[in-house]
Amino acid sequence: MKSAVETLNPTRVRLTVEVPFEELKPSLDAAYKKINQQVTVPGFRKGKIPARVIDQRFGRGAVLEEAINDALPKFYTDAVNEGELNVLGQPDVDITEFNDGDELKFTAEVDIRPTLEIPDYTGIEVTVDAVEVSDEDVEKSLEQLRERFASTSPVERAAADGDVVVVDLEASVDGSVLEDGVAKGVSYTIGSGQLLDGIDEAVTGLEKGGSATFTSELKGGSAAGREASVKVDVTDVQERELPTLDDDFAQLASEFDTLEELRGDSRKRLERMKSYDQATQAQEKVLDALIELVEVPIPEKLLKDEIETRTHNLEHHQFPALGLDWDSYLEREGKTREEYDAEVEAQSVKGIKTQFILDELVNREKLSVNQEELTEHLMRRAATSGMTPDQFAQAVVEGGQVPMLVGEVARGKALAVVVEAAKVTDTNGEVVDLEDDEDETGETVEVSGDDAEAAATDGDAEQADAGDTSDKS
Numbered sequence: 001m002k003s004a005v006e007t008l009n010p011t012r013v014r015l016t017v018e019v020p021f022e023e024l025k026p027s028l029d030a031a032y033k034k035i036n037q038q039v040t041v042p043g044f045r046k047g048k049i050p051a052r053v054i055d056q057r058f059g060r061g062a063v064l065e066e067a068i069n070d071a072l073p074k075f076y077t078d079a080v081n082e083g084e085l086n087v088l089g090q091p092d093v094d095i096t097e098f099n100d101g102d103e104l105k106f107t108a109e110v111d112i113r114p115t116l117e118i119p120d121y122t123g124i125e126v127t128v129d130a131v132e133v134s135d136e137d138v139e140k141s142l143e144q145l146r147e148r149f150a151s152t153s154p155v156e157r158a159a160a161d162g163d164v165v166v167v168d169l170e171a172s173v174d175g176s177v178l179e180d181g182v183a184k185g186v187s188y189t190i191g192s193g194q195l196l197d198g199i200d201e202a203v204t205g206l207e208k209g210g211s212a213t214f215t216s217e218l219k220g221g222s223a224a225g226r227e228a229s230v231k232v233d234v235t236d237v238q239e240r241e242l243p244t245l246d247d248d249f250a251q252l253a254s255e256f257d258t259l260e261e262l263r264g265d266s267r268k269r270l271e272r273m274k275s276y277d278q279a280t281q282a283q284e285k286v287l288d289a290l291i292e293l294v295e296v297p298i299p300e301k302l303l304k305d306e307i308e309t310r311t312h313n314l315e316h317h318q319f320p321a322l323g324l325d326w327d328s329y330l331e332r333e334g335k336t337r338e339e340y341d342a343e344v345e346a347q348s349v350k351g352i353k354t355q356f357i358l359d360e361l362v363n364r365e366k367l368s369v370n371q372e373e374l375t376e377h378l379m380r381r382a383a384t385s386g387m388t389p390d391q392f393a394q395a396v397v398e399g400g401q402v403p404m405l406v407g408e409v410a411r412g413k414a415l416a417v418v419v420e421a422a423k424v425t426d427t428n429g430e431v432v433d434l435e436d437d438e439d440e441t442g443e444t445v446e447v448s449g450d451d452a453e454a455a456a457t458d459g460d461a462e463q464a465d466a467g468d469t470s471d472k473s
Helices: 021-038 052-058 060-082 135-148 199-203 245-251 258-291 301-321 328-334 337-364 371-385 389-398 402-421 447-455
Strands: 004-011 012-019 088-099 104-112 125-128 149-155 166-174 176-189 211-217 227-241 425-426
Touching: 004 088, 004 447, 012 021, 012 060, 021 052, 021 060, 052 060, 052 337, 052 402, 060 088, 060 104, 088 258, 088 301, 125 258, 135 389, 149 211, 166 199, 176 227, 199 227, 245 301, 258 402, 258 425, 301 328, 337 371, 337 425, 371 389, 371 402, 389 402
Parallel strands: 125 425
Antiparallel strands: 004 012, 012 104, 088 104, 149 227, 166 176, 166 227, 211 227
16 A cells, blocks of 8 residues: 655645555455345355355445445555654545556645744743732621521511512413413522523512412523513511621631631631632633643634534533523624634634643643543542443443543643743732742642543533534544
């Protein structure tokens, strides 16, 4: 077999391959054997039909076609390896010349991973928010804790904002009550916004035994996204009572004896949260700066596939779960379809650039992933998937996704290397040490591989994971 490589552009090549006919013989023999098992010819036992009879009965062309289909993947892979190509996706193959007994000639056009030049990234400088916790932040945190320990008691008066009402609901569309549109004994806090739009106005002012009807767009169920007439019956009105913010409350809500100890702990917790947010912000800004430094050609077909995958996942997975269609989604987001398309293209471009750059850094820095790092990453991914670690691990292995997970961890480590080399300053002009930022409790906030991978992954609440763009041959 002979092969040659023609560079069409920085991300696409054309392979020209010539295969002597004798190298097709193993595939030709396999084709005769396969056809032998599939057909029946009177006078011959199954599997024992001579080749000449198969040629006469079914045509030599059918055998040759079967042989070529069997052989092409191997010859293509051999040509890729011979050319030392880093290919992406599936090739477009064209058989240019073949006659029975003569050599097979074909071409294969395929995207390749571009060669990247990574410049010195140690000069990257970014500014992040300072870690500042105000007294107001602490008091707000304590108020949220009080809300969690609130109690309720029935009252004989009209329902008001902040009260808890127990209601029965009945939703109708076009005059018919929906089978899944009836709910009884639902507890709802007026003003929380956690039920149907319009219910706050409907129940405010009603006493126990009162009823009202309002119109609302259903968020789920068989009529999700449709306007419904909702009848609400108030079966109870309860007043919420917040506990007094004192030492007794501190003992009730925490392991601390005094309110001041609880207040101090709340401040430390908020500082840790803001330190984590600061680290995440630093990773995102350093990544953006790194992308600006590197010229990355984007394979057109890969970009098209990425955009189609993201849009397909949104339309066929997230829309049904949220009860949305394109019109309602775009209205909710306040954008046009053209604006959505532009955004998803920009996100896809950034995602592809990120992976190419970080993969190049993995090779350049000779970064590897050990079993402990892979296990930790798997545990975190399992926690966000709603599966147990064992279930997630089994799904990963069965789906052949272990290399994808390894790639995620390695890219996270590559970004961590860049972040550690960057100069990160907060808005107060203070240098931020992300590698070893120790608080008074001795806990350390640092840039981990998983955190860096999260920053490296182009995420959007409305976009499903577009999948891995790992090399495929």
